[in-house]
Amino acid sequence: MKTTYNKKIKSKIRYLLSVVIITSIFQSCADLDEDPTIAQLAPGAYSKIQELELGVTGVHARLNDASWMTTFYAPFWAGDDITTHFGSNKAEFREFDQRQVSQANSRVKNNWEAIYRTIRAANTVISNNEGLILTDPGEIETQTRLIAEVYFLRGVMFFHLARIHGQIPLPLVPDPDQQLGLSDQVTVYEQIESDLLAAESGLxxxxxxxxxxxxxxxxxxxxxxxxxxxxxxxxxxxxxxxxxxxxxxxxxxxxxxxxxxxxxxxxxxxxxxxxxxxxxxxxxxxxxxxxxxxxxxxxxxxxxxxxxxxxxxxxxxxxxxxxxxxxxxxxxxxxxxxxxxxxxxxxxxxxxxxxxxxxxxxxxxxxxxxxxxxxxxxxxxxxxxxxxxxxxxxxxxxxxxxxxxxxxxxxxxxxxxxxxxxxxxxxxxxxxxxxxxxxxxxxxxxxxxxxxxxxxxxxxxxxxxxxxxxxxxxxxxxEFNPIKGSLGTDNYFAPIPQREIDLNPSVNN
Missing domain, CATH: 1.25.40.390 (Serine Threonine Protein Phosphatase 5, Tetratricopeptide repeat)
Structure with a gap:
C-alpha cells in the first residue's frame, strides 16, 4: 500500500512540474503572476482568461504525462514493421508482438489511465469555462481558440484509445465517479468527429x-x-x-x-x-x-x-x-x-x-x-x-x-x-x-x-x-517473437484492463 501511495505522490509531483514546464515549451503562453499549479488545481468556474490559459496548459501537461514513454504506443508493436527483444524485461511488449495480450498487461492499464486523466482534465476545462463571460475582443478570441484546442486534445485522446481498444467509454463531464459502459464503435467515431469539428471551427x-x-x-x-x-x-x-x-x-x-x-x-x-x-x-x-x-x-x-x-x-x-x-x-x-x-x-x-x-x-x-x-x-x-x-x-x-x-x-x-x-x-x-x-x-x-x-x-x-x-x-x-495468439478479427483490439473492469464492471463486454 505504501508503494502505491508513493507512486501516486511521485506522479502528482511530476504532473505539477509538467504544468510549469509545458509553459516553457510553448512559446505562446502568457506571462502570469499566479502560481500555475495552484491555478490549475483550483476548483470551480474560471473568472478570468489567465485561469483558462493555465487550465489548457494543464491538459497539455496531462498529455505529456501520457505520451512521454513507449507505453503510449505499446499496442502498435503488433504491426509487422516493429518487434522487441525476445527476453529481457520486454514481456509486455512481446504480448502485442505475439498477439497474446493479457488484461493484466500494465502497459495497457497505464496507457488507459493516463489517457483518461488527460480526457478528465479536458472535461474540467470545458466545464470551468462555461461561466467565463468576457468582454474584451482579444480575450474572447483567445477563449475561442483555447476551448477549441481542448476539444482537439480530447478528440485525439478518444481517437488514440479507440484505435487500441475499439469500443471505449466516452466521459464528457469531469465527474470522476462516472460508471460509463462501452460505447459502440459508430458512437465513438461520432464523438471524435464532433470534437474535431468543434476544434476546427475555433482554431x-x-x-x-x-x-x-x-x-x-x-x-x-x-x-x-x-x-x-x-x-x-x-x-x-x-x-x-x-x-x-x-x-x-x-x-x-x-x-x-x-x-x-x-x-x-x-x-x-x-x-x-x-x-x-x-x-x-x-x-x-x-x-x-x-x-x-x-x-x-x-x-x-x-x-x-x-x-x-x-x-x-x-x-x-x-x-x-x-x-x-x-x-x-x-x-x-x-x-x-x-x-x-x-x-x-x-x-x-x-x-x-x-x-x-x-x-x-x-x-x-x-x-x-x-x-x-x-x-x-x-x-x-x-x-x-x-x-x-x-x-x-x-x-x-x-x-x-x-x-x-x-x-x-x-x-x-x-x-x-x-x-x-x-x-x-x-x-x-x-x-x-x-x-x-x-x-x-x-x-x-x-x-x-x-x-x-x-x-x-x-x-x-x-x-x-x-x-x-x-x-x-x-x-x-x-523469427524471434513468433505469433502465439489469434490473427483473426476477434483479436484485433486490446482487452479492457482488468483493473478497470474491477472498478467498473459495466466496461466488461
Whole structure:
C-alpha cells in the first residue's frame, strides 16, 4: 500500500512540474503572476482568461504525462514493421508482438489511465469555462481558440484509445465517479468527429507564437485528423464505405490550404529524424518535449539499440519487413544500414534510424531525448488523399500526384518535379497508396492500424519468416517473437484492463 501511495505522490509531483514546464515549451503562453499549479488545481468556474490559459496548459501537461514513454504506443508493436527483444524485461511488449495480450498487461492499464486523466482534465476545462463571460475582443478570441484546442486534445485522446481498444467509454463531464459502459464503435467515431469539428471551427490557420509543426494545433491539424478518422471509419470494424469520400475531401482541404497552415513536405526524409528539425513544416501536429526542461521524450535513442550497442533493447525492426523494403534513400533514412546487425551477439535485428537517430546526433547513449512526436505528418495527408480518392471511386490527376510526391522523395528526387522513371499514373491507386504507407511510415506506430482497418493482419503476420538474412556462419536468422495468439478479427483490439473492469464492471463486454 505504501508503494502505491508513493507512486501516486511521485506522479502528482511530476504532473505539477509538467504544468510549469509545458509553459516553457510553448512559446505562446502568457506571462502570469499566479502560481500555475495552484491555478490549475483550483476548483470551480474560471473568472478570468489567465485561469483558462493555465487550465489548457494543464491538459497539455496531462498529455505529456501520457505520451512521454513507449507505453503510449505499446499496442502498435503488433504491426509487422516493429518487434522487441525476445527476453529481457520486454514481456509486455512481446504480448502485442505475439498477439497474446493479457488484461493484466500494465502497459495497457497505464496507457488507459493516463489517457483518461488527460480526457478528465479536458472535461474540467470545458466545464470551468462555461461561466467565463468576457468582454474584451482579444480575450474572447483567445477563449475561442483555447476551448477549441481542448476539444482537439480530447478528440485525439478518444481517437488514440479507440484505435487500441475499439469500443471505449466516452466521459464528457469531469465527474470522476462516472460508471460509463462501452460505447459502440459508430458512437465513438461520432464523438471524435464532433470534437474535431468543434476544434476546427475555433482554431486559427496557424496557432500564434509557436514553433513550426503545430505543437499547438491549428484548424488544419484538426481537419487532417478528421481525414485519418474517416479512413478508419471506412475500414474495419464499421466498414462504412461512404467515409472514404469524406476522408478524401478532408485531406484535399488540408492540401489546398497547406500554405495557410505552414504545412509542407521536407525535401529530404533524413532531415525529419534530426534534432535540428524537431520542429518542422511536415509535422501537422507535434507533441513537443524538452529534456533540459525536465520533460524528455523516452521513446527514442538508446531504446532502439541492442546491448551490442549499449542499447535499451526495446524497439527493434522486423527482419522480414526490412528484407522486403525497397532499396534506396528512404530505406537509408529509415534504418541504420551501416550496422552489421546480422551478427549482433544479442538479438540480430535491424536498427531503426527513426528511433535511434542519425549518427551525428549521438542519441544512442541516452534513453531521454529532445525528440518530438510527429503525431501526423503531411506525407500521411497526401497518402490518405490518394488512397481514399481511389477507394471512393474518384481518381483524379491530383490524387496520382499526391502519391507521386511521396514516391519521388523516397528516391531522393525533388518531390514537386515530375519524373517519368518514378511516377505512376495507372494501376490500382488505392493499393499503391496503401503499400506506399507501409514503407513511408515504417517504425512510426501506424502500420498496425492500417492492417486492422483493411483486415490484413493474418496476411501480414503469418508470413514474417526471414528469407535471406544470414549470420556470418551462413545460418538463416530466426523469427524471434513468433505469433502465439489469434490473427483473426476477434483479436484485433486490446482487452479492457482488468483493473478497470474491477472498478467498473459495466466496461466488461
Amino acid at each position: 486559427p490557420d496557424v496557432y500564434p507564437g509557436v514553433n513550426a509543426g503545430a505543437p499547438r494545433p491549428n484548424s488544419g491539424s484538426a481537419r487532417a485528423l478528421l481525414a485519418r478518422l474517416y479512413l478508419d471509419w471506412a475500414g474495419f470494424p464499421v466498414k462504412d464505405n461512404a467515409k472514404y469520400a469524406e476522408a478524401a475531401t478532408s485531406a484535399k482541404q488540408v492540401i489546398d490550404n497547406s500554405a495557410a497552415h505552414n504545412f509542407a513536405l521536407l525535401d529530404d526524409l533524413e532531415d525529419l529524424w534530426t534534432l535540428a528539425n524537431v520542429f518542422n513544416s511536415e509535422s501537422v501536429w507535434t507533441i513537443p518535449y524538452c529534456k533540459s526542461c525536465g520533460q524528455p521524450n523516452r521513446k527514442f535513442g538508446k531504446l532502439g539499440n541492442p546491448s551490442d550497442l549499449a542499447g535499451w533493447q526495446e524497439t527493434f525492426a522486423e527482419i522480414r519487413f526490412f528484407e522486403d523494403f525497397p532499396e534506396g534513400p528512404r530505406k537509408e533514412a529509415t534504418y541504420r544500414t551501416e550496422h552489421d546487425w546480422e551478427n549482433f551477439n544479442d538479438q540480430p535485428t535491424p536498427v531503426f534510424k527513426k528511433i535511434v537517430g542519425p549518427i551525428e546526433d549521438n542519441l544512442a547513449p541516452d534513453f531521454q531525448t529532445d525528440r518530438n512526436d510527429f503525431f501526423i505528418r503531411y506525407a500521411e495527408v497526401l497518402l490518405i488523399y490518394a488512397e481514399a480518392s481511389a477507394r471512393s471511386g474518384n481518381i483524379t490527376a491530383e490524387a496520382w500526384e499526391a502519391l507521386n510526391m511521396i514516391r519521388r522523395r523516397a528516391e531522393g528526387l525533388p518531390f514537386n518535379t515530375p519524373n517519368a522513371g518514378v511516377d505512376v499514373t495507372t494501376g490500382d491507386l488505392a493499393e499503391l497508396a496503401f503499400t506506399e504507407r507501409k514503407w513511408e511510415f515504417a517504425g512510426e506506430y501506424l502500420r498496425w492500424n492500417d492492417l486492422v482497418r483493411m483486415e490484413r493482419v493474418e496476411q501480414a503476420l503469418s508470413n514474417r519468416t526471414p528469407q535471406t538474412s544470414m549470420n556470418s556462419s551462413g545460418e538463416l536468422l530466426p
